[in-house]
Amino acid sequence: MGEVKLLGFWASPYSLRIKEALKIKGVDYEYDEEDLWNKSQQVLNYNPVHKKVPILVHAGKPIAESLVILEYTDDRWKGNPMLPQDPYDRAQARFWAKFIDDQLMPPILTALMRSGEIAKRARRKAEEQLNLLENEIKTGNKLFEGKGMGFVDIVGVVVAYWVPVIQQAAGKELLVQKSYPRICSWANRLLTCNVTREKLPPHDKLVSFYEDRIAAILKKASRL
Known part of the structure; x- marks a missing residue:
């Protein structure tokens, strides 16, 4: 399924959401802690619109915004669904x-x-x-x-x-x-x-x- 990386910030509830989702799905990932007051070039490159975390990078492709990432995670890794089926x-x-x-x-x-x-x-x-x-x-x-x-x-x-x-x-x-x-x-x-x-x-x-x-x-x- 390709490499998975999460760019986040320790105090962010939105970053925590993605950590929880990946845990529920059993997905291994690399985690990069970001400094929100000195944003790295990868944050600026991966999320040029909002320039903020969390950002999920899957197989080299970035997904931004926590709710969007949650839905992507649920669609991509089918086990233990988070959204209802109905x-x-x-x-x-x-x-x-x-x-x-x-x-x-x-x-x-x-x-x-x-x-x-x-x-x-x-x-x-x-x-x-x-x-x-x-x-x-x-x-x-x-x-x-x-x-x-x-x-x-x-x-x-x-x-x-x-x-x-x-x-x-x-x-x-x-x-x-x-x-x-x-x-x-x-x-x-x-x-x-x-x-x-x-x-x-x-x-x-x-x-x-x-x-x-x-x-x-x-x-x-x-x-x-």
């Missing part, structure tokens, strides 16, 4: 994965990593989106109830692990058991899965990373 269920999995990335995480990150009115507005939006997800899980959507790690589960690790880490780094609370018990129950299941635990970056190191990121963001905002 076309409607597959469409729903894609929908909720994009919801997490495009609708849920941006306001959460802004609410936690910014201050003032910007953070307040983002928090209101984040709470709206969290309520949507909480209600969807409440309906019994089987995408959130699997025993293994499906497509939405892999994408959801950013909610399960990164959101609590960033909350700790920011000294704020948003995603809490009392308000979102079903999301938290789903998150706990994701974090007890062996394939997830094996690949997660160290908790304290990640908290420190985001403390520095938040401090830099707030310092820059204070100068504007």
Whole structure:
């Protein structure tokens, strides 16, 4: 099937997704750790549009963007499918994965990593989106109830692990058991899965990373 290489960054939830997927598929790969503040020429060559990781290189051909890479991985290596087999269920999995990335995480990150009115507005939006997800899980959507790690589960690790880490780094609370018990129950299941635990970056190191990121963001905002 050709050589497989993954270009990633240790603190990136999007890089972790691909590590998990390749583990699930049993694919051996070479891993290159990238410096996001001093991007290598291979990142610029392989992903000239977005110039970011993760990038999967298979048989010399690059694939960028984590959701695209996940689907490619599922199509290329057929064992242990991550997407459902039913076309409607597959469409729903894609929908909720994009919801997490495009609708849920941006306001959460802004609410936690910014201050003032910007953070307040983002928090209101984040709470709206969290309520949507909480209600969807409440309906019994089987995408959130699997025993293994499906497509939405892999994408959801950013909610399960990164959101609590960033909350700790920011000294704020948003995603809490009392308000979102079903999301938290789903998150706990994701974090007890062996394939997830094996690949997660160290908790304290990640908290420190985001403390520095938040401090830099707030310092820059204070100068504007």
